[in-house]
Amino acid sequence: SRSVKLAVIRGDGIGPEVVAEAVKVLDAVVEGSELSIDKTEFSLGAARYLETGDVLTDTDLEAIAAHDAILLGAIGGVPGDPRLRDANIERGLLLKLRFSLDHYVNLRPTKVYPGVPSPLANAGDVDFVVVREGTEGPYVGNGGAIRVGTPAEVANEVSVNTAYGVERVVRHAFEIATQRRNKLTLVHKTNVLTFAGKLWQRIVNEVATEYPQVSVDYLHVDAATIFFVTDPARFDVIVTDNLFGDILTDLAGAISGGIGLAASANINPDGTFPSMFEPVHGSAPDIAGKQIADPTAAILSTALLLDHLGAPELAQRVVAAVDADIAARNGATRSTAQVGDAIAALITAAQ
Ligand code: NAD
Ligand code: IPM
Numbered sequence: 001s002r003s004v005k006l007a008v009i010r011g012d013g014i015g016p017e018v019v020a021e022a023v024k025v026l027d028a029v030v031e032g033s034e035l036s037i038d039k040t041e042f043s044l045g046a047a048r049y050l051e052t053g054d055v056l057t058d059t060d061l062e063a064i065a066a067h068d069a070i071l072l073g074a075i076g077g078v079p080g081d082p083r084l085r086d087a088n089i090e091r092g093l094l095l096k097l098r099f100s101l102d103h104y105v106n107l108r109p110t111k112v113y114p115g116v117p118s119p120l121a122n123a124g125d126v127d128f129v130v131v132r133e134g135t136e137g138p139y140v141g142n143g144g145a146i147r148v149g150t151p152a153e154v155a156n157e158v159s160v161n162t163a164y165g166v167e168r169v170v171r172h173a174f175e176i177a178t179q180r181r182n183k184l185t186l187v188h189k190t191n192v193l194t195f196a197g198k199l200w201q202r203i204v205n206e207v208a209t210e211y212p213q214v215s216v217d218y219l220h221v222d223a224a225t226i227f228f229v230t231d232p233a234r235f236d237v238i239v240t241d242n243l244f245g246d247i248l249t250d251l252a253g254a255i256s257g258g259i260g261l262a263a264s265a266n267i268n269p270d271g272t273f274p275s276m277f278e279p280v281h282g283s284a285p286d287i288a289g290k291q292i293a294d295p296t297a298a299i300l301s302t303a304l305l306l307d308h309l310g311a312p313e314l315a316q317r318v319v320a321a322v323d324a325d326i327a328a329r330n331g332a333t334r335s336t337a338q339v340g341d342a343i344a345a346l347i348t349a350a351q
């Protein structure tokens with residue numbers, strides 16, 4: 001038997017509600033397997049900040065980094081809450097984890113599951129993955145403002161794109177394409193963001209010569225949003241920068257039948273640091289505490305975790321149970337815990 005050290009960050013809002021179900025499913029699937037999971041809870045997020053003033057201390061970060069992987073629910077308070085204005089939990093906690101742990105591949109798969117009503121009338125056979133760069137772009141915090149609060153204020157946010165950073169994520173995206181349908185789409189805005197755009201396009205062109213079996217195309221991000229709605233089945237692997245990837249993957253969640261279905265993995269492929277698994281969605285303050293959040297995204301994130309831990313057969317059991325549960329949903333209204341119970345029961349019944 002192999003023991004895995006998992007750091008669990010339940011977070012804020014619906015975070016604890018969906019993580020409870022993810023953990024339930026994880027416990028069910030590892031039961032009787034060669035894998036055992038040793039969990040450590042880290043109380044982090046807006047609630048912790050309001051209580052203690054801490055966002056993510058060096059001690060927290062070091063302790064988390066000593067784990068094999070991280071499961072995260074969601075962090076963040078009500079957008080605009082004045083008590084959180086100075087803290088910036090998102091940057092100080094979530095992005096600090098992604099950056100410090102070098103999560104340069106942010107993997108965000110999308111499928112339209114049979115039986116789930118997509119808002120698209122004819123979604124088609126949708127099965128794609130967005131490979132979102134996770135450590136660069138406009139997210140780096142390379143900005144500043146002057147004359148703040150005056151009519152002459154100037155605020156800059158500089159997007160940082162390095163050849164090193166772009167090449168490593170592009171290579172990873174090509175590798176994924178070879179394990180799928182050998183199709184890769186670069187999404188950017190090369191017509192306007194010309195410096196970063198040239199770098200991304202050049203690197204994609206260069207790496208493409210090493211993958212002759214992969215067909216490569218390009219879309220400007222604005223046009224990509226059209227095709228996400230009119231013809232999402234055309235996509236296989238999309239590689240894109242940090243901000244475009246953020247926006248596109250909320251849209252991807254929506255077309256797949258809801259953001260509560262969208263799972264993600266923040267991966268450090270080198271294995272130097274623990275990778276982190278979390279739903280794409282946030283803390284959803286508007287529905288928090290009501291037991292109505294869909295935990296499927298958090299549960300599917302555990303399948304990505306199991307895959308990453310080298311237990312693809314366990315990951316497959318989670319996916320199969322989710323598939324079966326989704327197919328049987330038929331628009332029924334169930335609580336967050338009922339969805340988790342049903343998926344855990346399907347797993348237990350199948351073993
Ligand atoms: P959100 O994703 O939390 O919510 C957007 C909408 O989707 C809301 O109407 C919400 O009710 C709905 N929704 C989200 N998850 C759902 C689920 N599992 N089931 C059913 N409906 C669901 O985005 P937001 O409102 O922009 O952000 C809220 C807070 O979360 C902010 O503080 C934001 O910064 C933070 N956030 C955190 C993460 C993260 O921790 N990874 C991700 C996104 C946003
Ligand atoms: C996400 C979130 C985060 C992001 C925020 C909360 C920093 O929206 O995981 O998609 O922009 O990456």
Ligand code: MN
Pocket residue numbers: 246247250280
């Ligand atoms: Mn987002």
